[in-house]
Amino acid sequence: MSNALSARFPRPQRNSLLLGLRPIQVALVIIGVVSSLTSLLAGWPAAMRMAGMTITVVCAVTAFGRFEGLPAYRWVVLRTAHVLRGLRKNQSYRANLLAPRRHGVLQLPGEASPLRILDTRSSIGAVHDPLRRRLIAVAKIEGPAHLLQNSDEQDRRVAAYGRMIAGLCQSSRIARAQILERTIPDPGDGLGDWARKRGLDVSSPAGAIYRDLLQHAAPAAARHETLFSFALNLDAVSKDVRKYGGGLAGAMAVLDSESRAFQTSFAAAGVAGAWLNATDLAASLRVAFDPAATRTLLGDLDPVDAAPLAVDATWDHLRTDSSFHRVYVVTEWPRLRATPSFLSPLLLKPGIRRTFSLVLQPVPIGKALRDARRHQVERVTDRATRKRVGQMETEEDRQLDADVAQREKDLAAGHGDVRWIGLIAVSADTEDGLDEACTEIEIAASQALLDVRRLVGQQVEGFLAAALPFGVGLG
Template sequence: MAAMAGERSERTYRLEPLDDSGIFLGLGLTQCALIGGGLTVGVAALTAGVVLPVAAVPVLVAALVSFTRLGGHPTWEWVPLLAGWSWARWRRGRQWVAPLPLWPTGDAAAPMPPCLAGLDIVGIDWRAGSTLGAIRDRHRHTLTAVVPVSGPQFVVAPRPEQERLLAGWGDLLGQYAVERGVVTHLSWSDLAQPSGLGDHLAWIDSAGRGTPNPVAVDSYRQLLELGATSAINHQVVVSITVARDRLARHHSRTNRGDEPLQRALITAVEALLRGLQSADLAAGDPHDPPGLQRLIRTRIDPLDARPRPRHGRLVDRLAHLRSSTAGPMAVEGDWRHLRVDGAYHRTWWVGTWPRMAVPPSWLEPFLSGGGVTRSMTVYFRPVSTFQSRRRIERDLVKLESDAATKQDKGRRVDARHRRATQALLDREEELVAGYPEMGYVGLVCVSARTLEELDEHAEIVEQLAREAGMDLRLLDARQDLAWAASLPLGLAPATLLAL
């Protein structure tokens, strides 16, 4: 008994299911609008003296669109999808090409495509002699800073150490879930690229290392060729975004410039660095403006991102870029992919997270497998205690009312409905215990040099996601906006900001 009492139970993690209960009897807003519109038109037609078979056509069409599936989507989803696609093609066009100046323009900001419109890079005086780079969104009135981050070997750490590291990351996020906080969202973004072990192969072929042993060289080369398919290089950054509309009112009245927002960003970055250190994560200095320019160029064409040379000219080792050339040169959008400069991109959002409880390192096979170039970005939106309590009460009332309506009409309350209710009750208990709520959304972007390669790599990533318990949903007709949101530039999806 003493031995059993001394055993430690391993902690698992359960992710909250996506709320798809709808607004009435499981029907979404678009479905209710379609059915209501069909009934209205049908009744109006009958009132006007139209024969019943003809008057019933709008009702039948509305029911058909609301309850059938077409091309892997519910048919009703095609209505806003096609409308948005047509509007985007009319407003933004299918292709965009950066204007080329006839003479040097100095240090002007890079022209941006419509999906990145309003973004530029600014420098903020930070610590003594250093500059904090920030991505300014002139449309949303936000500033975003980006911090490169690395950590211990999480996968090989003991289970208690993994749980401790995750608890530290949770504490870091929880400090921003406060009333009237200036931080609107945070994100982490991991760019994974096959490394190819090129440095090791170059070392084998280099001179000046004595007389090599041919047998040992051949054996080492075979080992490198075998490991090249699984060697992955990760570049992880954490971004933090502050918004002007969250500043104190007296700042908004007295100063409409960016100075109060810049001070708020500096304060948020300092708190982020302290939190990362407390979570045992190694954080570098936030990117300065040239660092942000290099980051943008790397994400625009990750297939062309090569390690900096260790020898040669200083300008080559620093990978110097001008601000006027940091953005994309050409963008071409399609229904299922986006071409930016010389790379094709395809972006999904994580529609379903694992339904079962998972261990701390459950995401590692997805992040490190496949041998393809891809990025994963997860946005977190801190939710204050007051907002979280109101949302829980609202959703519980909706689910209970929906269940009562189904029972009155003789319909059963299914397991999905019961699980959603239980998830809200669990969330309420966690909130009372002092654990703040955090809205989150994940985006996955695969990059390739050709369309054939993109399709092949997309199948690999989708299979890896299924093995990890995730359901990736392709963002058809919105690939330009999806790709922009997958960049660590603070462009959180609108669905997250609407929480």
């Protein structure tokens, strides 16, 4: 039996300018120093000197302080934007049911508003994002549980998954990919159908017990659903689109071709992927905003009816039709070497409605090499500056240097580079229930060796990125 595969995540890279400080921090330090020196040496009146020293203190706090897990300068920007949105009454969204509705257009809040679901002859449904020039396809992934396989099969699947992700970097055709795993309410119809097909006699003792279990447990049941999506960069495939006749019809033909390639990758990884059609996409979107819709959706759902009727955003959570939501971002992945199943405490946490999204953005090889060399220069400059001012080198500094060097080495060897972000959206029926669920999720995240931060001032953008498999939100 082979040893379990493991990997170590690199430390998050920072775009520093001097001694690990970002450009805005350096600017604030310069302003503070100039203000304090001017106040002390210019011979100003006492009131002016006090004002100058106050500016120095404010600059220092803004440059080095932290509020709610964020650098103070970033927190100030978000708080200001949040206050301005409140003054403009842009914190709430209400669907305009009386306005004429265009076929397929999704009436979504924020930057996702121009999205529309295409109704084509293809069996694959697609979401068109005209703002970013993308066409998005979504597949529902099903397969045997990873933890139930033997170690050799687990290693084979992990290797196949790695090849699929590496393939994203070989061209600029794929703008983004996303893996979304969520728990959604299950009306329990499957349990009832099982009993009816077997002619269960409810008058018998066993039948009565089973009926009581259905009445109490089925409405609270939840099921897991895994979605994979990729966004086709229409600018990068413009030549191929013209070969198929141009327009959205040509783009759909290219999308079909890319989806077949992913289908092969799914099979190699031991899972099956069924591409969602337009109706399935609409239902998936509706459930994201309104989890209770799993018990009320009957028949086909028109895409124009899939969007939420109401969204109210606050500083650290938002409310949609039937639920309250709060979004977390993974700020740091495990520092220790992690196995492929390290997310199990989070993904298998029972009794909590949550969505975990991993958004992957391939980086072109040329740009990745330039970034790696730039970070290498930054590390060398920082090392020389620390030596010049007599600052000791820490183990974290040495680890960052090793990560940057390893990244450049991997890129030079032909490996691709992917930027990823992990997001967790927690949902509950009440605000108190949301607080309790968030506490449970924070504990589960710590068991998975993740550092997570509650998003503030960006809940709508975060929810669009975490709960919708369309690759929108947060940049």
